[in-house]
Amino acid sequence: MPRVLVSDKLSPTAVQIFKDRGVDVDYMPEVGPDKEKLLSIIDQYDGLAIRSATKVTEKLIAAATNLKVIGRAGIGVDNVDIPAASRKGIIVMNTPFGNSITTAEHAVAMMFALARQLPEANASTKAGKWEKNRFMGVEITGKTLGVIGCGNIGSIVATRGVGLKMHVVAFDPFLSESRASELGVEKVEFDELLARADFITLHTPMTERTKNIINADSIAKMKTGVYIINCARGGLIVEADLVAALKSGKVAGAAIDVFEVEPAKESPYFDLENVVATPHLGAATTEAQENVALQIAEQMSDYLMKGAVSNAINMPSITAEEAPRLKPFVKLAEVLGSFVGQVTEEPIKEVEIVFDGATAQMNTRALISAALAGLIRPQVADVNMVSAPIMAKERGIMLSEVKRDKSGVFDGYIMLKVTTPSMTRTIAGTCFSDGKPRFIQIKGINLDAEVGQHMLYTTNADAPGIIGLLGTVCGQNGVNIANFQLGRNRPGGDAIALLYLDAPFPEDVLAQVRAHQAIDSAKRLQFDVGLT
Numbered sequence: 001m002p003r004v005l006v007s008d009k010l011s012p013t014a015v016q017i018f019k020d021r022g023v024d025v026d027y028m029p030e031v032g033p034d035k036e037k038l039l040s041i042i043d044q045y046d047g048l049a050i051r052s053a054t055k056v057t058e059k060l061i062a063a064a065t066n067l068k069v070i071g072r073a074g075i076g077v078d079n080v081d082i083p084a085a086s087r088k089g090i091i092v093m094n095t096p097f098g099n100s101i102t103t104a105e106h107a108v109a110m111m112f113a114l115a116r117q118l119p120e121a122n123a124s125t126k127a128g129k130w131e132k133n134r135f136m137g138v139e140i141t142g143k144t145l146g147v148i149g150c151g152n153i154g155s156i157v158a159t160r161g162v163g164l165k166m167h168v169v170a171f172d173p174f175l176s177e178s179r180a181s182e183l184g185v186e187k188v189e190f191d192e193l194l195a196r197a198d199f200i201t202l203h204t205p206m207t208e209r210t211k212n213i214i215n216a217d218s219i220a221k222m223k224t225g226v227y228i229i230n231c232a233r234g235g236l237i238v239e240a241d242l243v244a245a246l247k248s249g250k251v252a253g254a255a256i257d258v259f260e261v262e263p264a265k266e267s268p269y270f271d272l273e274n275v276v277a278t279p280h281l282g283a284a285t286t287e288a289q290e291n292v293a294l295q296i297a298e299q300m301s302d303y304l305m306k307g308a309v310s311n312a313i314n315m316p317s318i319t320a321e322e323a324p325r326l327k328p329f330v331k332l333a334e335v336l337g338s339f340v341g342q343v344t345e346e347p348i349k350e351v352e353i354v355f356d357g358a359t360a361q362m363n364t365r366a367l368i369s370a371a372l373a374g375l376i377r378p379q380v381a382d383v384n385m386v387s388a389p390i391m392a393k394e395r396g397i398m399l400s401e402v403k404r405d406k407s408g409v410f411d412g413y414i415m416l417k418v419t420t421p422s423m424t425r426t427i428a429g430t431c432f433s434d435g436k437p438r439f440i441q442i443k444g445i446n447l448d449a450e451v452g453q454h455m456l457y458t459t460n461a462d463a464p465g466i467i468g469l470l471g472t473v474c475g476q477n478g479v480n481i482a483n484f485q486l487g488r489n490r491p492g493g494d495a496i497a498l499l500y501l502d503a504p505f506p507e508d509v510l511a512q513v514r515a516h517q518a519i520d521s522a523k524r525l526q527f528d529v530g531l532t
Contacts, residue, residue, distance in 0.1 A: 099283035110255035146197025149204030176396025337374025358412030
């Protein structure tokens with residue numbers, strides 16, 4: 001009988017579901033925050049069910065000799081070392097949509113609390129002071145609400161804002177004009193949102209691009225007297241910069257549900273009267289707790305008892321019967337999507353996926369989901385194969401699928417064509433007998449290239465000296481090139497280069513490469529080549 005440890009406070013519903021499905025479960029919420037205790041017992045379990053209090057580190061994963069699945073009741077998995085889990089072959093699952101409404105409602109509640117100074121007024125009144133003139137609030141109606149991140153939760157907040165007769169402006173690289181129109185919001189660029197919004201609410205995941213998105217520079221572009229709400233992730237805001245702005249009056253008030261370090265037993269926010277602080281309550285309603293508990297218990301039980309995988313961050317959702325043949329091509333589709341997602345900075349309008357030969361006979365729905373997950377993941381880190389199609393639809397991305405008989409030398413291959421407002425990108429790949437994904441065409445240029453963990457991709461006009469140039473820059477900066485692959489469409493035409501590296505390409509060296517007139521573009525790429 002598989003054994004699961006529930007190391008965070010989950011609804012009793014979860015425990016009962018595990019038992020009903022034939023899983024031996026230990027409910028020990030006190031263990032999650034106790035790193036040493038958890039480390040000493042984790043090797044006894046096949047599954048670990050958590051929320052945010054348990055930190056699943058590389059050290060913990062190394063000690064988890066029997067662990068097969070980690071289930072996060074909620075959407076955020078930044079407390080799990082996913083690369084370490086992937087390398088160990090441990091599946092990481094989440095529940096993408098179980099608490100979306102609850103989190104959105106909390107953000108709206110925080111906005112009202114700020115506008116009318118409700119916490120301070122409550123404390124004053126209960127103290128018998130009756131300071132009616134002290135608590136002069138502002139109206140919500142007619143104000144401009146800026147929503148940073150208009151995905152699942154952000155779009156709910158946006159529609160609530162529209163219902164409150166606010167003018168809603170949204171910044172999201174994936175938000176299409178048609179989706180914005182459907183929501184009743186105005187799509188704007190980041191700096192325009194900062195300049196126009198009276199209230200700013202954050203609903204973007206924590207990624208390399210969004211970390212510290214609210215800082216001294218961005219605050220300087222805001223209106224004086226703006227209000228800021230963060231119910232997403234603490235690391236989106238540089239806390240010291242926001243505290244300074246709150247003290248100076250540049251920011252009139254802030255509502256903070258998430259912190260850089262949690263649990264937040266102390267914080268510079270706590271000394272400020274114009275800050276409303278709550279202990280990560282975004283998903284804390286009875287309904288949300290029941291939803292995510294039920295979902296994660298069902299998902300983990302289905303995997304441990306039947307081998308079925310759903311809502312996995314690092315594993316495609318495929319049945320046990322399909323796995324042997326489909327898995328390599330699921331990985332291929334994800335890699336192709338990831339390639340385009342990493343080199344594309346504009347909003348994506350259309351995605352066409354061509355299945356040629358043997359791939360047209362496979363479960364293309366899983367392959368499409370994998371491609372979309374790879375495409376979106378550079379912007380939304382916790383997207384998975386279940387949520388990716390929904391996110392693509394929400395962003396107004398038009399999706400088309402083409403199946404055709406074998407048309408070339410390969411038994412089967414997948415081609416991804418992505419259209420943005422200014423360009424179309426194409427990439428194709430296949431899997432050989434070893435099951436490893438390979439690039440066979442980029443920008444219409446044929447080649448045979450393996451997928452490396454760390455790569456540099458450059459485009460240029462075909463001319464002598466490009467490889468020498470790249471080698472010189474790398475050599476001068478101590479960057480080791482493990483291998484490289486070249487391709488061109490014709491002599492003197494378009495050419496590409498793929499460099500295989502031992503580590504991520506340094507940002508300062510990348511700037512040097514881009515500075516050369518001979519190089520049209522240069523992008524560093526990273527792929528999870530270990531997960532199959």
